[in-house]
Amino acid sequence: MPELPEVETVRRGLQPVMEGAKIVKAEARRADLRFPFQPDFVARLQGQVVTGLGRRAKYLMADLASGDVLLMHLGMSGSFRVIKPNDEKSPGEFHYPRGKDSSHDHVLFRMSSGADIVFNDPRRFGYMKVIARNALEDEPLLRGLGPEPLGNEFDAAMLAQSCAGKKTSLKAALLDQRVVAGLGNIYVCEALHRSHLSPRRIAATLATRKEEPTDHAKRLVGAIHAVLNDAIKAGGSSLRDHRQTTGELGYFQHSFKVYDREGEPCKTPGCGGIVKRFTQNGRSTFWCPKCQK
DNA sequence: CCGCGGGCCTGAGAGC
């Protein structure tokens, strides 16, 4: 599922039941997700109070009173479900109401707030890892991540600078988490469309010879801000796996202008073009050749 | 160093 808006939606759903609550019981129901769980994974979580729940790029980060941080990534198909205190369950074991794909419920947390939190991930590209907060900057998973696209330091000058000298396509550059951290295939397609820039454009063309931000870079940054904020407001995009923590679908997929709309009319007012699809770096790109140059 | 393609997994949908 998860690009930045989906992960942020999940964070906002988990925050009320995690922050300030203790992880009374934790359970990993298999030996691995994308990677094997650490041998002390459960031990470092149980009994810990979650002092804060943050997000960095597509990672959720739960701060623990012990000084550890629980890093969580949803991969392609991960989702969290919150089961409220009054739902059916017993104190000792996880007897929560099972969904039909409960065989993919891999990690369970029982919180002192009374809620159970269930992590489900059919494809198991997701992962969790506990690390010491004072070792965050050495963490390989986080090292090299570029700026937060909704953060203050991400602006046209910085984007143009990061793209300077890049011979790859603008599409590939925006998917590179070292350039900007949190975009994925959907929101890159949508941001390029909103800024009327072709996904085939060479990334370096965003930078001028003077290395100053061009109008193109400004347009692109504005489009990235807008599409991410709109998608967060909509609870993310649900194509197949993404759910809000309540189980509700996100609904930003209804606002896609190009993604998954091959052969349909471009939604840019007055454009009249047809959305096309082609493959770049092994992934589908959706765009309108008429209004994206 | 850079850019690209393969691979990791399972499930949904299309086509036969």
Next chain:
DNA sequence: TGCTCTCAGGCCCGCG
């Protein structure tokens, strides 16, 4: 109905 094939929101790794 059921089989086979393709494709999917991410990211790491190895190759040239």
